[in-house]
Amino acid sequence: MERSIRARELTAFAEEIRVETLKTLGYAGFGHIGGAMSIVEVVAALYGEFMRIDPSRPDWPDRDKLVLSKGHAGPTLYAVLALKGYFPRMMLRELNVGGGHLPSHVDRNKTPGIDMTAGSLGQGISAAIGIAMGDRMSGRDSRTYVIVGDGELDEGQNWEGFMFAYAHKIDNLVCFVDKNLQQLDGYTKDVLDTGDIAAKLKAFGWYTQEIDGHDMGAIIKAIKSANSTKGVPSAIVLDTKKGHGCTFAEGVLSNHHMNFTPEQMEEAMKAANERLEAARRALAE
Amino acid sequence: MFKIKSELKKAEVPMRDAYCNTLMQMAEKDERIVALDADLISSSGMKPFFAKFPERAIQCGIAEANMIGIAAGLSLTGKVPFAHSFGPFASRRVCDQIFISAAYANLNIRILGSDPGVTAAYNGGTHMPFEDMGVLRSIPGITLIEPCDPVAVADIVSQLSDVYGVYYMRMARKSSIAVYEPGSTFEIGKGNLLRNGTDVTIIASGIMVAESLKAAAALEADGVSARVVDLFTWKPIDTELIVDCAEKTGAIVTAENHNIFGGLGSAVAEAVTQNCPVPMEFVGVTDRFGQVGTEDFLRAEYGLTAENVAAAAKRAIERK
Ligand SMILES: Cc1ncc(C[n+]2csc(CCOP(=O)(O)OP(=O)(O)O)c2C)c(N)n1
Numbered sequence: 001m002e003r004s005i006r007a008r009e010l011t012a013f014a015e016e017i018r019v020e021t022l023k024t025l026g027y028a029g030f031g032h033i034g035g036a037m038s039i040v041e042v043v044a045a046l047y048g049e050f051m052r053i054d055p056s057r058p059d060w061p062d063r064d065k066l067v068l069s070k071g072h073a074g075p076t077l078y079a080v081l082a083l084k085g086y087f088p089r090m091m092l093r094e095l096n097v098g099g100g101h102l103p104s105h106v107d108r109n110k111t112p113g114i115d116m117t118a119g120s121l122g123q124g125i126s127a128a129i130g131i132a133m134g135d136r137m138s139g140r141d142s143r144t145y146v147i148v149g150d151g152e153l154d155e156g157q158n159w160e161g162f163m164f165a166y167a168h169k170i171d172n173l174v175c176f177v178d179k180n181l182q183q184l185d186g187y188t189k190d191v192l193d194t195g196d197i198a199a200k201l202k203a204f205g206w207y208t209q210e211i212d213g214h215d216m217g218a219i220i221k222a223i224k225s226a227n228s229t230k231g232v233p234s235a236i237v238l239d240t241k242k243g244h245g246c247t248f249a250e251g252v253l254s255n256h257h258m259n260f261t262p263e264q265m266e267e268a269m270k271a272a273n274e275r276l277e278a279a280r281r282a283l284a285e
Numbered sequence: 286m287f288k289i290k291s292e293l294k295k296a297e298v299p300m301r302d303a304y305c306n307t308l309m310q311m312a313e314k315d316e317r318i319v320a321l322d323a324d325l326i327s328s329s330g331m332k333p334f335f336a337k338f339p340e341r342a343i344q345c346g347i348a349e350a351n352m353i354g355i356a357a358g359l360s361l362t363g364k365v366p367f368a369h370s371f372g373p374f375a376s377r378r379v380c381d382q383i384f385i386s387a388a389y390a391n392l393n394i395r396i397l398g399s400d401p402g403v404t405a406a407y408n409g410g411t412h413m414p415f416e417d418m419g420v421l422r423s424i425p426g427i428t429l430i431e432p433c434d435p436v437a438v439a440d441i442v443s444q445l446s447d448v449y450g451v452y453y454m455r456m457a458r459k460s461s462i463a464v465y466e467p468g469s470t471f472e473i474g475k476g477n478l479l480r481n482g483t484d485v486t487i488i489a490s491g492i493m494v495a496e497s498l499k500a501a502a503a504l505e506a507d508g509v510s511a512r513v514v515d516l517f518t519w520k521p522i523d524t525e526l527i528v529d530c531a532e533k534t535g536a537i538v539t540a541e542n543h544n545i546f547g548g549l550g551s552a553v554a555e556a557v558t559q560n561c562p563v564p565m566e567f568v569g570v571t572d573r574f575g576q577v578g579t580e581d582f583l584r585a586e587y588g589l590t591a592e593n594v595a596a597a598a599k600r601a602i603e604r605k
Pocket of ligand 1: 034070150153183184374
């Protein structure tokens with residue numbers, strides 16, 4: 001595959017995030033590993049390229065914002081925030097520690113750089129719309145990104161939000177759907193068949209693209225296209241694999257929340273570090 | 286009739302197994318029983334039910350409001366639906382559906398909200414209901430139940446096929462302390478006097494029952510005689526028993542894994558102040574949100590301990 005230098009750089013950044021995410025989950029010994037792994041690439045593109053941020057000023061009003069509506073994927077965000085310098089990497093040891101800064105589900109009051117609290121699925125889209133509208137009202141050119149799970153789309157509130165954002169022409173908003181085809185109890189098609197998500201979003205009036213969510217080149221292209229779209233909100237459906245890049249989680253049906261042994265994690269870390277090395281070699285070529 | 290264990294130890298059966306097994310036994314005999322879940326069968330322990338009665342098991346996906354509405358509709362056709370999600374999503378998130386589609390419409394549903402309060406542990410603040418019972422208590426006619434162990438779960442759930450109305454039960458999914466001997470029976474709406482005493486009464490439910498028994502034992506060593514009541518039904522409340530406790534012991538402590546505002550303590554206080562005012566102390570969560578941590582960390586953080594209950598008992602007695 002022909003890939004731009006930027007795509008290769010961001011791929012290496014993604015692999016670095018993957019390694020840090022695994023390390024973070026490793027400290028706890030359990031966690032929502034599947035859904036954390038599937039969003040690594042999009043998070044890398046956002047924080048590595050697209051989002052206007054200043055890690056020294058997490059509450060800078062003019063920043064771009066991210067709502068991680070599937071808040072259980074917090075560890076991925078914690079990893080990227082640490083890598084960007086929002087807080088020391090040592091803090092990643094606090095995942096799920098009582099009284100610590102990194103709860104299982106993202107919490108804006110606990111972690112520097114987390115823009116919105118989530119964990120009760122289905123609520124992020126509305127908050128993201130509110131943020132995007134507020135910035136627009138204030139004359140700020142900030143953009144808001146929101147990541148929702150495909151299982152999460154079961155919640156009706158998402159569809160209220162989709163209707164609303166179209167009706168109000170919220171075009172400073174991009175919604176990513178992490179279509180990893182699995183939710184908690186199993187495959188999304190068995191739990192509650194979502195049908196063709198992209199077609200539904202299109203029918204709701206959104207500018208909708210569907211891409212390989214682990215292909216950095218495709219992600220960059222899609223976000224650029226979304227960000228230059230005027231008059232309608234944008235959706236990017238990411239075809240992903242739950243547990244992607246984690247040896248003991250990928251391809252496993254019950255990989256939503258896992259307990260793992262130190263040996264399993266060691267093996268996964270080894271493989272993830274090899275991915276990182278390969279991505280770095282590709283950069284040098 | 287009930288009998289309590291002479292020694293407090295971990296129950297052999299997780300609460301969720303008692304729940305699922307009981308529902309399966311009921312479903313064998315009663316065609317009307319239907320189970321609904323919201324992408325949490327793996328958590329609720331209802332997989333065996335879903336495997337055994339696929340035509341009477343409804344996987345709703347992560348759409349709790351829709352699930353409650355469907356349950357209400359099912360009951361209109363004579364079914365007896367049992368719907369489950371984690372406590373917060375089975376109560377506050379679906380409050381209006383419970384209120385309108387079920388209670389106001391005078392329909393007949395059961396709701397299980399799992400992992401009350403600190404038992405939500407690592408799932409943290411979004412998943413840790415200190416308010417579920419309080420949110421629901423102002424719905425007219427609703428019945429609110431919090432059993433403390435698998436024996437109580439099994440007996441109480443087995444009674445829920447032939448009663449009518451809206452029933453909400455909060456229950457830890459996993460381990461609990463075994464308080465009751467197998468075969469114990471429970472009357473919904475009546476509290477169980479677990480231990481007699483003369484100086485103070487401790488009224489508790491759920492995980493705080495075992496803590497209260499421990500507190501009573503510690504108080505006894507200090508020369509204080511404490512009654513302990515398992516008030517597993519928060520609504521309708523057992524006013525008769527509460528008044529008896531107030532009259533006979535002259536001081537009351539409530540202990541709950543819930544916000545003390547709008548919780549068990551508030552409900553008991555309504556009964557006490559209207560009938561036989563005596564000093565009261567409230568052990569529970571003092572208007573705070575949940576957070577992540579081990580259950581032990583959280584019990585200490587929110588003061589849900591036997592030591593705290595015993596200290597509150599002494600304060601209440603001093604105020605007589
Ligand atoms: C309102 C609500 N209901 C239930 C849950 C429990 N829960 C957490 S994650 C999850 C499955 C999420 O599936 P999906 O959105 O596809 O996320 P992913 O597979 O990407 O992890 C469920 C049911 C919750 N967090 N919030």
